[in-house]
Amino acid sequence: MAKIEVKNIQKEYKGGQVNALKDVSFECADGKFFCLLGPAGAGKTTTIKLIGGVEAVDKGEIFFDGKAVTDILPMERDIAIAFETYALYPQRTVRENLLFPLQAPFRKENWPVEKAEKRAVEIAELLGIGELLDRLPQQLSGGQRQRVALGRALVRNPKAYLLDEPIAHLDAKLRHRMRGELKRIQIELGITTLYTTPDQLEALSLADEMAVINQGIIEQIGTPESIYKFPKNVFIAGFIGDPPMNILKANIIENGLKLEGMGILSLPEKQNNALSTNLSESSVLVGIRPKDINLVSPDHKDLQAKAQVRNTQVLGETMVITMITDLIEFHVKMSSEVVPSHGEQVGITFDAVDCHFFDPKTQIRVEGL
Amino acid sequence: MKSRKYIWWWVSPAAILFLLIILVPFITALTYSFRAYSFTDSTAHGQFIGVENYRKLVFDSDFYNSFKVTFLYMIPAIVFQGALGLGMALLMAGAVRRARILIPIMLLPTLLTPVVIGLVGVLILNPDFGIVGQFLFRSGLIKEAVLGSTKLALPAIIAVDSYQWTPFVAVILTAGMLGLPKEPYEAAQVDGANKWQTFIRVTMPLLWPYLVVALLIRVIDAFRIFDIIWVMTRGGPGISTETVAVYAYRHTFRFWDLGYGSALIMVIFVFISILVEYLYKALQRWQSNGSAA
Numbered sequence: 001m002a003k004i005e006v007k008n009i010q011k012e013y014k015g016g017q018v019n020a021l022k023d024v025s026f027e028c029a030d031g032k033f034f035c036l037l038g039p040a041g042a043g044k045t046t047t048i049k050l051i052g053g054v055e056a057v058d059k060g061e062i063f064f065d066g067k068a069v070t071d072i073l074p075m076e077r078d079i080a081i082a083f084e085t086y087a088l089y090p091q092r093t094v095r096e097n098l099l100f101p102l103q104a105p106f107r108k109e110n111w112p113v114e115k116a117e118k119r120a121v122e123i124a125e126l127l128g129i130g131e132l133l134d135r136l137p138q139q140l141s142g143g144q145r146q147r148v149a150l151g152r153a154l155v156r157n158p159k160a161y162l163l164d165e166p167i168a169h170l171d172a173k174l175r176h177r178m179r180g181e182l183k184r185i186q187i188e189l190g191i192t193t194l195y196t197t198p199d200q201l202e203a204l205s206l207a208d209e210m211a212v213i214n215q216g217i218i219e220q221i222g223t224p225e226s227i228y229k230f231p232k233n234v235f236i237a238g239f240i241g242d243p244p245m246n247i248l249k250a251n252i253i254e255n256g257l258k259l260e261g262m263g264i265l266s267l268p269e270k271q272n273n274a275l276s277t278n279l280s281e282s283s284v285l286v287g288i289r290p291k292d293i294n295l296v297s298p299d300h301k302d303l304q305a306k307a308q309v310r311n312t313q314v315l316g317e318t319m320v321i322t323m324i325t326d327l328i329e330f331h332v333k334m335s336s337e338v339v340p341s342h343g344e345q346v347g348i349t350f351d352a353v354d355c356h357f358f359d360p361k362t363q364i365r366v367e368g369l
Numbered sequence: 370m371k372s373r374k375y376i377w378w379w380v381s382p383a384a385i386l387f388l389l390i391i392l393v394p395f396i397t398a399l400t401y402s403f404r405a406y407s408f409t410d411s412t413a414h415g416q417f418i419g420v421e422n423y424r425k426l427v428f429d430s431d432f433y434n435s436f437k438v439t440f441l442y443m444i445p446a447i448v449f450q451g452a453l454g455l456g457m458a459l460l461m462a463g464a465v466r467r468a469r470i471l472i473p474i475m476l477l478p479t480l481l482t483p484v485v486i487g488l489v490g491v492l493i494l495n496p497d498f499g500i501v502g503q504f505l506f507r508s509g510l511i512k513e514a515v516l517g518s519t520k521l522a523l524p525a526i527i528a529v530d531s532y533q534w535t536p537f538v539a540v541i542l543t544a545g546m547l548g549l550p551k552e553p554y555e556a557a558q559v560d561g562a563n564k565w566q567t568f569i570r571v572t573m574p575l576l577w578p579y580l581v582v583a584l585l586i587r588v589i590d591a592f593r594i595f596d597i598i599w600v601m602t603r604g605g606p607g608i609s610t611e612t613v614a615v616y617a618y619r620h621t622f623r624f625w626d627l628g629y630g631s632a633l634i635m636v637i638f639v640f641i642s643i644l645v646e647y648l649y650k651a652l653q654r655w656q657s658n659g660s661a662a
Contacts, residue, residue, distance in 0.1 A: 049555065052555075052559055053558075053559075054555035054558050054559060055555075073558070074555075074558040074559045075560070075561035079559065081556065081559045083555070085550070085552045086552070087550070087552030087553045087556040088553070088556075089553055089557075089571060089574070090553070090571075090575055091577070092574070100560055101559075101560040101561070104560055104561030104562060105561070105566075107561055152556070152560070
């Protein structure tokens with residue numbers, strides 16, 4: 001078990017043509033579940049490979065429990081990686097793949113054959129691949145291979161697990177179950193886990209702490225709750241939450257905001273002043289989560305806008321409605337008890353308390369509101 | 370239905386070409402093999418004699434010898450070229466990744482005409498003025514000319530053949546290595562595998578299909594090898610280097626016995642087909658059972 005510290009690491013590929021990691025620093029506390037969340041190409045896999053030591057950093061340092069490991073070999077770092085691309089040993093059965101990490105020359109004595117066998121079977125059962133032990137990787141489906149790759153990491157008790165999108169290729173139901181299992185295993189063993197995912201739901205549900213990474217830069221670090229509640233910039237606001245936060249343009253007027261394509265959102269004087277002093281211009285970006293928008297009758301007196309229903313996606317108990325006004329499109333998420341019909345005119349309202357404000361120039365959250 | 374009408378028009382060029390260059394000669398040879406047909410024997414003017422040629426072949430001890438020689442040449446040559454080619458590939462892959470130009474350079478010996486290589490082989494093995502021949506002779510390692518010795522002539526041919534074809538095996542394996550995925554190696558690093566385990570567990574299984582292809586090509590070649598041997602020893606001394614192709618050539622184009630020569634070719638053809646099919650399956654099975662512990 002170890003605390004992992006990453007300090008200002010940088011990595012380029014193809015002789016500088018691809019700047020995979022520009023400047024990445026974060027810390028996963030000992031025994032915690034840390035998620036690295038970011039879209040495809042953000043640098044998640046690169047970060048995993050650098051921490052694992054299978055690729056060398058260009059600049060920066062990595063510490064395990066305060067000890068620099070930047071220059072030591074992957075096997076001496078005592079970590080286990082589940083590769084996104086599986087990286088299973090070809091021509092080896094599932095059993096042999098799972099056993100392999102326990103058969104390393106310097107590890108053999110701790111893992112006598114029987115104990116290792118037992119452990120491999122145990123992990124296979126846990127991951128629901130117990131019947132596949134004697135199959136070869138090429139005889140498995142993508143989801144099964146991914147579970148073998150995950151199993152090969154979990155079979156040991158290393159200082160840290162580095163799991164690179166380990167359940168991305170499973171079907172929805174299995175993914176849900178595996179999320180629960182992973183969290184349970186991690187809490188039980190208390191092994192520091194660094195977990196990457198492009199799926200915000202996975203990150204929010206699993207992480208003790210998480211970082212959002214985009215284009216080789218860490219955008220925000222915090223608990224899932226703090227990142228969800230206080231997204232630091234427009235990118236994070238749009239990336240976290242499903243459907244993403246609506247971002248509306250607005251101009252600051254005397255006692256509130258004039259929303260583009262909508263009506264007026266009145267703000268308390270204090271808040272309005274704060275906005276004016278914090279922003280260089282008189283415009284602002286207003287973020288409002290789909291769940292915080294209410295539908296009312298179009299004749300309601302305190303409307304932010306009248307809008308038309310463009311389409312509705314019913315997701316069981318909830319639904320997502322796409323709405324349009326003359327100028328803009330936005331999403332509303334609500335209970336699906338009454339489904340509005342296509343083209344229906346409705347009024348919408350939302351509360352200033354639920355709004356997030358961003359500087360249109362820097363895209364950064366306006367603090368102190 | 371309409372499009373079906375013209376189907377033969379579209380297929381016919383390829384079909385005609387196939388008929389002319391493969392099927393016609395093959396069937397001609399097949400019919401010859403059932404005839405007495407010799408330019409040197411006036412009684413053999415192409416009359417049908419049934420399986421007489423094949424009957425003769427069954428009792429032809431020189432024919433069996435040519436098979437034995439073929440295998441005595443093939444097995445060491447393939448083992449040697451496979452091992453050396455693999456070694457070369459392992460050493461070269463890193464360099465080739467950076468400089469692709471190395472591939473055509475590696476292939477230079479393979480690109481040479483076998484006759485030329487054979488002639489060079491004859492020259493350098495000459496005990497009077499060949500560099501290797503002189504060295505072997507003066508150092509007392511050999512007491513007779515290499516190509517004049519029934520024991521040494523075949524190894525000499527294997528050496529010359531390996532000079533030409535090891536690079537070919539190496540290039541196929543190098544190309545294979547350049548295409549191998551990176552991640553299993555990274556996984557092996559993390560899992561703490563040593564060099565040998567990585568080689569056995571990761572490299573060999575991934576490279577195996579390439580090795581199989583390269584070696585199967587060499588097996589088929591072994592039944593065709595003619596030019597190098599003809600130039601270096603003409604199958605001699607005696608019949609000690611007379612492989613099946615040389616033997617068939619001698620009967621067909623030296624003794625001008627086309628009937629018997631054709632029967633020889635047919636047997637060789639059937640034999641290669643069975644051997645390649647069997648080898649291919651065996652090598653595949655070996656691979657899926659795990660090639661090493």
